Amino acid sequence: MSWLWAIIVGLVLGLVARAVLPGKQHIPLWLTVLCGILGGMLGNGAAGWLGVAHTRGIDWTRHVLQLIGAILVVFVVDLLWNRIRGRRATGARQRM
Structure with missing residues (x-):
């Protein structure tokens, strides 16, 4: 069941990051969704490294770090995706 939550949280984080x-x-x-999952994992790692992974109540710091991680991952992946897709489209045009 944890994989389902990872997908749901990844979707939410990814969509908020894109917004x-x-x-x-x-x-x-x-x-x-994959960027959101990866960003959430990066945020959890950063929260553990900073010592704020487990606090009383809602872990706002951890959630903010997860969102920051998702924003960074979406930004980098979007750049790479555009570069890869742009090269493919250019290569297809050159063959015609």
């Missing part, structure tokens, strides 16, 4: 970033991101939804 926060300026401009339009051209990555598909499945990649947005």
